[in-house]
Amino acid sequence: MCREEASELSSLKPQLEELGVPLVAVVKENLGSEIQDFRPHFAGDIYIDEEKRFYGPLQRRMGGLGFIRIGVWQNFIRAWKSGYQGNMNGEGFILGGVYVIGAGEQGILLEHQEKQFGDKVDTADVLKAIQKIKTNLALKYL
Numbered sequence: 001m002c003r004e005e006a007s008e009l010s011s012l013k014p015q016l017e018e019l020g021v022p023l024v025a026v027v028k029e030n031l032g033s034e035i036q037d038f039r040p041h042f043a044g045d046i047y048i049d050e051e052k053r054f055y056g057p058l059q060r061r062m063g064g065l066g067f068i069r070i071g072v073w074q075n076f077i078r079a080w081k082s083g084y085q086g087n088m089n090g091e092g093f094i095l096g097g098v099y100v101i102g103a104g105e106q107g108i109l110l111e112h113q114e115k116q117f118g119d120k121v122d123t124a125d126v127l128k129a130i131q132k133i134k135t136n137l138a139l140k141y142l
Helices: 002-010 013-019 034-041 064-068 070-081 123-140
Strands: 024-027 045-048 097-101 108-113
Touching: 002 034, 002 123, 013 123, 024 034, 034 045, 097 123, 108 123
Parallel strands: 024 045
Antiparallel strands: 097 108
16 A cells, blocks of 8 residues: 555655655665565655664554454555555554655654555645745745
8 A cells, every 4th residue: 555655646756856855765674576566656766774763763553453444444445446556575564654854944844644554645735745845945045
């Protein structure tokens, strides 16, 4: 399901480039051809956080009981119907997130943390946050 979200975020690449904002993924592992298989879905740079520092000292996880949630199954079905398949390799219980991080002192402008498997960020929210980067940078240098 993260491939579905990666594709949606990659569709914003032209707007990101226009604003000078890089698109970056931080993944927790690279087992086998995992990153190579992910690349067709993601248009930005991909970094491996082998020490899982980006994921924080308290990693957010959803255990096996997460599979009994109706929302998780709805997300799986949505992704499957859209033609996305995940993989079953490695640590699959750590929840991910999407962040828009501003320049300089701006800090985090958008933080979306998965609450359950397949919980995607709204790309409209990402665009709004990205536009704040442009606005603040333009005002800063006037």
